[in-house]
Amino acid sequence: MEHDLAKGPASDAAPTGRGRSRTTKAFWRKIRQPLAQSRFVKNAIASLFAQFVRFVRLTNRVVEGSARFSGGAYTEFEPGIIALWHGQHLLTPAYYPKRKPLVAMVSRSADAELNALMLEKFGIEAVRGSGGRENARHLDKGGAKALIALKKSLAVGKNVAMIADIPHGTPRDAGLGIVLLARLSGRPLVPVAITTSRRKVLEKSW
Known part of the structure; x- marks a missing residue:
């Protein structure tokens, strides 16, 4: 009996976890398209890419013999x-x-x-x-x-x-x-x- 009672709350909590997961996925699907179309977001990502490319250049030497x-x-x-x-x-x-x-x-x-x-x-x-x-x-x-x-x-x-x-x-x-x-x-x-x-x-x- 005690074993059955102990399992009760856990089984009741499981649907709540799945429900939260579905809510999170639904929220992401809702905002994903506006984010992808946002000029601000695109510019932010492009700025990150640009900084990464600059970082790669700063940390890598040009191969000897390469034309500049x-x-x-x-x-x-x-x-x-x-x-x-x-x-x-x-x-x-x-x-x-x-x-x-x-x-x-x-x-x-x-x-x-x-x-x-x-x-x-x-x-x-x-x-x-x-x-x-x-x-x-x-x-x-x-x-x-x-x-x-x-x-x-x-x-x-x-x-x-x-x-x-x-x-x-x-x-x-x-x-x-x-x-x-x-x-x-x-x-x-x-x-x-x-x-x-x-x-x-x-x-x-x-």
Whole structure:
């Protein structure tokens, strides 16, 4: 009898715990969308990303023999089209010299908006657009307008940056967008890769 009585309160408390869990989940679902759309929250996250990138640069040395943006290695090619691979572009804002204007093409996806906001923290202008595929289904993603904007930037002496390979495509396989920009502008492609000796590679992130 005593054993049964001892179990009583515990069994009564269990639904309360589950109820609290359901309430918490319902509350999170309610605020998740407004938070994701909040300009303040996005700017806060972008600022954290920017500080992290600066921290990585401060705590990692440039590999000996690497050409530096600010060391004049690319002066003869400017204004040029900086070509980057996915995964080797994240540190570019921290290493690009502040005195030189740069315009970067950033996807119009919701995730890439944080990337665009982070670039602004470094004084880099972002134009939004996706391109590179031959499929007509992708022509409405702003790629054409973005290419025109980048071409105009090159014409006034600004360097521009694009990620050469296409999301969800073949890694390290350049799309047509960056090639088309070089052809239309007559400016050279400048291949750039920035990585660190200490890193974590996300193999299944593509």
